[in-house]
Amino acid sequence: MSPFSILRRHRVAALLGAALIISPVVVSFAQNPGNAGLSNVVATTQTPVAGITAPNGSFAPVVATTKPAVVTVTTVMKAQPGATDDGSPFDGNSPFDQYFQQFFGDQGIPMPKTPPQQAPRQEALGSGFIVGSDGTIVTNNHVIDGATSIKVTLDDGTELPAKLVGHDAKNDLAVLKVKPLPTVKWGDSDKLMTGDQVLAIGNPFGIGTTVTAGIVSARGRDLHSGPFDDFIQIDAPINHGNSGGPLVDVKGDVVGINTAIYSPNGGSVGVGFAIPSDQAQKVVDKLMKGGDIEYGYLGVQIQPVTQDVASAIGLDHPGGALVAAVTDGSPAAKAGIETGDVITGFAGQEIKDPKDLSRAVADVSPGSKETLSVWRNGKAMQISADVGRNAEDQKTASNDEGGKPSAEQGLRVPSLGLGLTDLTPDIREQLNLADNQRGAVVERVNPDKAASAAGIEPGDVIVAVDRTPVKNARQANQAIAEAGKSGRKSVLLLVDRGDAQIFVAVPFAAG
Known part of the structure; x- marks a missing residue:
């Protein structure tokens, strides 16, 4: 078997591994309940965290102001095609099914199975809050995604049908409308600092409106769930069913929207995430005007x-x-x-x-x-x-340099720890590259040299050195040598890797 046959297998395995590998601690949208239920509730005595105090010794005034404007959002949706008898869209046999079920859970709190004579359906549960006196409600998009009907339950138990005004999957936000109701006020999330006290309000597990307290643990968290991730991390416990509920400051103003948790078991471990109010308010204003957003x-x-x-x-x-x-x-x-x-x-x-x-x-x-x-x-x-x-089908760029490879083979770049070779027809086939692909293929990487530390991998195709295109291994070698003579500390390599094209800076000093 040729070294590139082995290389191709490793590249594919690496890609699949990157898609599936996730630590035992997983991010889970706070709407989804997993297998949690009231049967798991255990009475405990909690000790207040030292140094966390409410204004005047109590959050009651803040809760009294904000809690009436927090609602429970219940949705009904059609069962997914191929769903199992328990309403789950996964059959559990595929490792991909198991991964997605672990990551996203079921779509809401488990409900009694639908009688055989009724059309199959699923129900989901989340939270929301009223921001307009005309009955405008904000929640997460994943709370209402795929819903055929939406119901809102107020803090006093009143149930109201809700209309979907608009939704935005990229920011995970949605706007609903019911009759005129009491409201909460938007706050300024930009002023939030790590250590500030906050309250999370919602309906975890469907047990009723619940208030939890904590602090801002971090700002600017990127969960790689969308292109605009900029989450507020909090330690106020939020659970499945809290999605879409407000995160409020000590004045009772909404500074975030509770959206996700980081958890090893589906329950809260004190690592939650909320969309900042400044980001959410801009999206909500657009959704209220037009129903959707053009990016x-x-x-x-x-x-x-x-x-x-x-x-x-x-x-x-x-x-x-x-x-x-x-x-x-x-x-x-x-x-x-x-x-x-x-x-x-x-x-x-x-x-x-x-x-x-x-x-x-x-x-x-x-x-x-x-x-x-x-x-x-x-x-x-x-x-x-x-x-x-910006349409959903916009694609990333691809390299389209023409020409044929030269015959130079096996050139080394000792200062970086790279072994380069030319693109031959056999290598193109092994790496699934286009006929017009130009560049130098990384055949070997010394694990003790700078290129390895910078992330260069066997099978990468170097297409440019310091922004100058290279057609083959000899050109790449010469360009890297010239970059070293220029006195700069690093050389910038443009690399084609799979379907992506990235820049990698490799320092000479570490070579």
């Missing part, structure tokens, strides 16, 4: 600028969003954005990292013309771009 689209694949990357491209400090690829025909391509550019500003907003750019572009209305601040080849410049419309 701006630029058409770039981006990654962070690390210290090594900054050194390799001549930036005096890390920051911005590094363009790893530009989608053909996209607004970015038409504006002249190039692979290797660092976007440091967009529409007058400073871009500190890729998330900043994703959110900034998404917030812009499609069709508007915006100015980008770009660092290219050691110089700052301004580029104007017409922002496009």
Whole structure:
């Protein structure tokens, strides 16, 4: 068997492993109950955490103000095709089924099985809160996703039918409408600091409206659940059924929307996550006006600028969003954005990292013309771009350099610990590469050298060195050698790996 036959198997295994590997501690949307029930309730005596005190010794005034505006959201949905007899959309036989069931749980608190003579259905439970005196309610999108009917239960037990006004899966937010009701007030999540006291209100496990207290544990958490992740981490216990309920500050203002938990067993372990109110309020306002949201689209694949990357491209400090690829025909391509550019500003907003750019572009209305601040080849410049419309089927960029490979084989780059080879027809087939793919294939990586530490892997295809395209192993070797002679601490490699294209900065000093 050739080394690339083995390599191909390892690459596939690595991809599948990355899709399935998750620590025993999993993120679970707080709506879903798993197997928890009232039978598991055990009476315990809790000891207050030292140093956590309520204003004037009690949160009662805050609860009295906010609790009447918190509601329970119950949805009915059709059973998924191929569902098992217990209403679960998984048959449990496939490891993928087991993974997704562990991660997302069932769609709500387990209900009695549907009698055979009735149409199969599923019920789900979550929470929400009233933000408009006209009966406008905010909850999570995953609470109402797929619902055929929605019911809201008020704190006093009153049940009301609810209409879905609009929903946004990317931000996991939805807006419902019932009759005029008492409301809560939006707060300013930007002012929240780690250590601030907060209350989480909702209906965990369907036992009734419940208030829990805690502090802000961290800001800016990214759970990789969507493109705009910027969660508030809290230690106030939230559980399945809390999804969509408000997180309030000591003044009773809503500073977040309880959305997810991090848990080894489906129950709360004091690691919960809420969508910041400043992010949620913007989305809710748009949903109230139009029912859906159109996101701006630029058409770039981006990654962070690390210290090594900054050194390799001549930036005096890390920051911005590094363009790893530009989608053909996209607004970015038409504006002249190039692979290797660092976007440091967009529409007058400073871009500190890729998330900043994703959110900034998404917030812009499609069709508007915006100015980008770009660092290219050691110089700052301004580029104007017409922002496009982001559709769900937008794809990332792909490399389309033409030409045929040379015959140079097995070249080494000792300072980085790489063994490079050319793209032959056999290697193209083994790695499932296009006929017009150019570059140098990484055949071997010394585990004790800099390239390995930087994340370069066997099977990677180096397509550019310091933003200069390379066609074969000899060109790559020469370009890396020249970069070393330039006096820079790192060399910037553009790598094709599977379906992605990324920049990797490899420091010379560690070679």
